[in-house]
Every structure is written in C-alpha cells, then in structure tokens.
Amino acid sequence: MKMIMGDKSLFFMEGQRAKSFRHILMAFLGPEAMRRYVARASSIAQAHIEKFWLDGSEVRAYLLVKKALFSVVFNLFLSIQNEEEEKELLVPFEEFLHGLVELPINFPGTKFRRAKLATRKIFGKLDKFISKRKGRGWREKNILMMVMAGHDTTASTLAVSMKCIAENPWCYDRLRQEHLAIAAAKPLRVEDLQKMNYTWKVASGPSSAGKHADSDHANDHRGLHSSKRLASKFLHSIISRTSLMIIDGQFMWSVFRSNRRSAFFPDPDKFDPERFDGSSGLIPYTYVPFGGGPRICPGNEFAKMLLRVFLHHLLTQFQWALLDPNEHSIRTSGQRPPRQTVQKSNIIPREVPWILETINYITRSWNHSITLYHHFYNVLPRIKHVACIFLVEASGS
Numbered sequence: 376m377k378m379i380m381g382d383k384s385l386f387f388m389e390g391q392r393a394k395s396f397r398h399i400l401m402a403f404l405g406p407e408a409m410r411r412y413v414a415r416a417s418s419i420a421q422a423h424i425e426k427f428w429l430d431g432s433e434v435r436a437y438l439l440v441k442k443a444l445f446s447v448v449f450n451l452f453l454s455i456q457n458e459e460e461e462k463e464l465l466v467p468f469e470e471f472l473h474g475l476v477e478l479p480i481n482f483p484g485t486k487f488r489r490a491k492l493a494t495r496k497i498f499g500k501l502d503k504f505i506s507k508r509k510g511r512g513w514r515e516k517n518i519l520m521m522v523m524a525g526h527d528t529t530a531s532t533l534a535v536s537m538k539c540i541a542e543n544p545w546c547y548d549r550l551r552q553e554h555l556a557i558a559a560a561k562p563l564r565v566e567d568l569q570k571m572n573y574t575w576k577v578a579s580g581p582s583s584a585g586k587h588a589d590s591d592h593a594n595d596h597r598g599l600h601s602s603k604r605l606a607s608k609f610l611h612s613i614i615s616r617t618s619l620m621i622i623d624g625q626f627m628w629s630v631f632r633s634n635r636r637s638a639f640f641p642d643p644d645k646f647d648p649e650r651f652d653g654s655s656g657l658i659p660y661t662y663v664p665f666g667g668g669p670r671i672c673p674g675n676e677f678a679k680m681l682l683r684v685f686l687h688h689l690l691t692q693f694q695w696a697l698l699d700p701n702e703h704s705i706r707t708s709g710q711r712p713p714r715q716t717v718q719k720s721n722i723i724p725r726e727v728p729w730i731l732e733t734i735n736y737i738t739r740s741w742n743h744s745i746t747l748y749h750h751f752y753n754v755l756p757r758i759k760h761v762a763c764i765f766l767v768e769a770s771g772s
C-alpha cells in the first residue's frame with residue numbers, strides 16, 4: 376500500500392503528525408460537516424436512483440451502489456457534477472483499489488503495476504480538476520486516501536445490507552415503517568437521520584449472507600484474514616497497528632473475528648439487528664467496526680450518513696428480492712464485496728404508500744416463492760406500477 380499510495384498518506388503517519396492531519400480532516404468528515412452534506416447526498420442518491428435504478432426489473436446492486444457512492448464523494452469533495460468527469464476518474468480508481476493489496480510485483484500486467492499506473496493517472500486528473508476550480512488546496516489530494524479507505528467499505532456494507540434485507544422480509548417491513556414516517560422530507564436533513572435508529576442497527580448487523588466462491592479468504596485495506604462465511608458487513612475492518620508495548624512487531628486485530636466470538640455475540644451468524652440496541656448489553660469495545668481510540672475511523676460519521684441516506688431512498692421506492700439467493704461472493708484482491716449481487720427491483724411510487732401496502736399484501740405470496748418470482752420478474756414491477764396508477768385514478772387522489 377505504501378508503495379502505491381506513498382508514505383505521506385495518513386495511514387502511515389504516526390504521533391503528532393497524524394494527530395494534526397486528522398484534526399484537519401475532521402473539518403470535512405466530522406459531525407458538523409454532515410449537516411452540510413446530508414441534503415446534497417440525498418439529492419444525489421435520488422437523482423442516481425431515477426437515472427439508473429428505475430428502468431427494467433433487474434439491477435446489479437453492488438455495481439450501482441459503488442457508482443452512486445463515487446458520485447457522492449466526487450461531488451462533495453471535488454465538486455464534480457458531470458458524468459463525463461466522473462467517468463474519467465472512476466476507471467483509474469477501480470484499478471487502484473483492485474491492486475492495492477497485492478504482491479508488489481512491478482511487472483507489466485500485474486494488478487500491482489496497474490494500480491501504480493492508475494494512481495499516477497488519478498493524481499494527474501485530480502490536479503486538473505483542482506486547478507480548474509480555483510481556491511482549492513492541498514487537501515483535495517487526500518481524496519485518494521479517503522476513497523481508498525471509505526469507498527469499498529461503505530459500498531459493500533450497503534450492498535450486504537440490501538442482501539440481508541432481501542433475505543429477511545420482516546426486516547424490510549419494519550424498515551419501511553421507519554422510513555415512510557420520514558419520507559415526506561425531501562431531500563433529507565440531519566434530523567431525519569436521527570430517526571433512523573433501526574436502519575443503523577440493520578446496517579451494523581452481522582449476517583450469514585453469502586458464501587465464498589472459491590476461497591475462504593477475505594482481504595481488506597488493512598490486511599488479510601480467513602473465514603468460511605461472509606458473517607459481517609464490516610469485512611474490511613481489520614485494525615493493524617504497530618504496538619511496541621506488546622511486542623516489537625505487528626499487533627493485528629480483526630473486527631470480523633471479534634464479531635464472530637459467541638462469548639460476545641451469541642449465535643453470531645444470525646441476522647439480529649436488535650443485538651445492536653444500546654440496551655441489549657453489548658459489552659463495550661466488543662463491537663467496533665470503525666476501530667477505536669485516537670485512530671478511530673475518521674470517516675465513520677460520513678459512512679453512517681451515506682448508508683442511512685441511500686437506504687432511505689431505496690426503501691421508500693423499492694422492494695427487492697435476490698435473483699439468486701445462493702449467489703457466491705467473489706473474491707477480489709483487496710476488497711471483499713458481494714460483487715455480482717443482482718437484485719430485482721419493484722417500483723414503488725412513494726406518493727401512494729397505502730396503495731402499495733395493499734398491493735404488497737396481495738403479491739406477498741408470490742414473493743415467498745423465489746422460483747415463481749423469477750417467472751414474474753419481468754412483469755411484476757409493471758403490474759404493480761399499472762395497478763398503482765389505476766388505483767390512484769380510481770380513488771381520485
């Protein structure tokens with residue numbers, strides 16, 4: 376990572392330097408900054424959904440989620456609002472992320488080499504964007520680090536949350552109740568996020584969703600670990616710090632492994648958002664997806680904001696089911712997402728939730744049979760859509 380990103384990144388800073396840098400970073404990522412971001416993130420999420428999610432009956436959720444999160448980050452931190460400019464950065468960023476945790480073989484064709492070249496390209500393009508928008512300073516250069524630390528972590532958390540919700544219809548129902556109660560505010564405000572308690576519990580929850588295709592390894596931006604199952608959304612959270620106090624070497628702590636210890640998390644594979652309820656007796660420091668102490672993830676507020684904003688827009692407009700419930704997660708170097716999770720989406724006009732509830736009630740029996748549902752996947756959203764329009768017309772509202 377150092378060879379690709381350079382040793383001036385926060386990851387490799389220690390002591391006072393790291394402290395000062397983090398202090399500056401908090402101006403962009405702290406709770407106050409969230410006030411400025413929520414409405415914009417919400418508008419971008421909605422625009423993205425309207426552009427890419429509404430058409431057809433199938434969506435590649437993970438890929439779209441990644442694209443959407445890139446848009447938000449580029450927009451908020453670089454003021455990029457144009458799709459062409461976005462595209463110019465998207466491809467090299469993907470290459471950069473893919474090669475980040477690879478053997479450092481600097482030979483044509485290796486992922487490592489491609490990541491190195493991509494980094495150069497990214498810096499070139501960032502320079503261009505930054506100089507285009509005068510008045511921007513050195514801090515934008517650290518976008519690389521922020522994207523690296525925050526992009527796949529947040530995208531896979533969101534995609535796996537969608538997977539868990541699809542696998543647990545009771546959870547979808549409960550979430551929808553929470554979100555319909557705040558659906559009227561458009562775009563969202565910070566106050567709305569505070570009403571999404573259950574949503575955060577769902578996004579936090581370990582799940583047994585997914586199996587690994589060909590390997591039981593999971594990588595992340597901080598190291599490697601093994602597991603047979605995708606048991607936590609926070610796969611990327613491995614904390615590694617050099618700890619001279621313990622031993623002259625690396626001390627590595629895996630959030631993923633901690634979350635699977637039944638002493639702290641009974642029945643760890645069970646999808647049980649309630650276990651993250653403050654009153655459920657979670658032992659302090661057993662659940663720390665963002666790390667803790669002076670090097671706690673500085674992007675945690677930002678990640679929580681994005682997750683809630685996107686889930687809100689998805690939940691108030693779609694119902695989804697997995698096209699392939701046994702879909703394997705695919706191992707990619709450095710990242711561990713359920714890459715090909717293909718979701719089926721049903722269009723739910725948010726203006727007519729009561730009609731929708733009725734239609735959902737009627738069609739629920741279909742949802743129970745995934746096989747049957749497959750046969751319907753092309754027509755079901757249209758049936759619902761037409762039925763909604765019909766009922767709106769008929770009721771005169």
Ligand code: HEM
Binds near residue numbers: 520522611671677
């Ligand atoms: C669900 C999403 C995320 C998870 C689970 C996550 C988790 C983590 C963890 C476990 C660490 C290591 C903490 C330690 O070493 O003690 C970390 C560090 C870091 N994260 Fe995140 N993160 C997420 C999203 C983000 C976002 C959105 C950003 C920025 C926009 C971000 C920026 C960073 C940075 C800069 C560091 C390094 C901090 C340092 O070395 O002082 N993260 N993250």
